[in-house]
Amino acid sequence: MNILAFDTCFDACSVCVAQQRAGAVVELASTIEFFETGHAERLVPMIGEAMHAAGMAFESLDRITVTVGPGTFTGTRIGIAAARGLALATQTPVAGASSLAVMAEVAVRRLGMGVPGELLAVAVDARRGEVYVQLFGTGGLDARSPPLLLAVEDAAGLGGSALLVLVGSGAAAVAAAAQSMGRAARAELAALLPDACALAAMAPAIAPSEGALGPLYLRPPDAKPQAGKAIARVAQ
Structure with a gap:
């Protein structure tokens, strides 16, 4: 299986051909x-560079895999749009994965996990006292909860009393809240981001999307159409 994987959900853009x-x-x-903006300008050139470096033609792809969120609204849309366009052009099956699942896979590779009674939680700062959070067991393919948007205090209670290992930009806040409740928790890898290489490793186990791939948004957009701003039509 020839795999193209990429991620644009947060403050980085990564591509892997495997x-x-x-x-x-x-x-x-x-x-x-790594950048906060610029995904739209760089993603397609980065895909082309990686495919060229791998010596692989787009027609040879068997699977395109992309992170579908949670993440920034613009970054997530860019990745999904690119995946859908490439899938349509090459007639390649496309699959989506939670950005938090990919981060979990990266974390397990770096930290090593698997201690009985231990849970991994990926917690990303979503501002407003909230985090994007998801629980995992042995890695990104072993999800123990869906991706969630929760207040920091609620995230600290996920998984009951199990020892909680937290990773991501929201890990320290959730770990502190858990400890204040008397729960064993520790924070690691505050700068963790999704990596397309981890996503590529997961790709064979992720079922292709049966319909159009869509974004996973856990919060409505901040920008909303203005109400009551229409200009009244001149009477004839």
């Missing part, structure tokens, strides 16, 4: 750039 060989996913080429 190949599944005898049950293992082998990375052929990858790139990542």
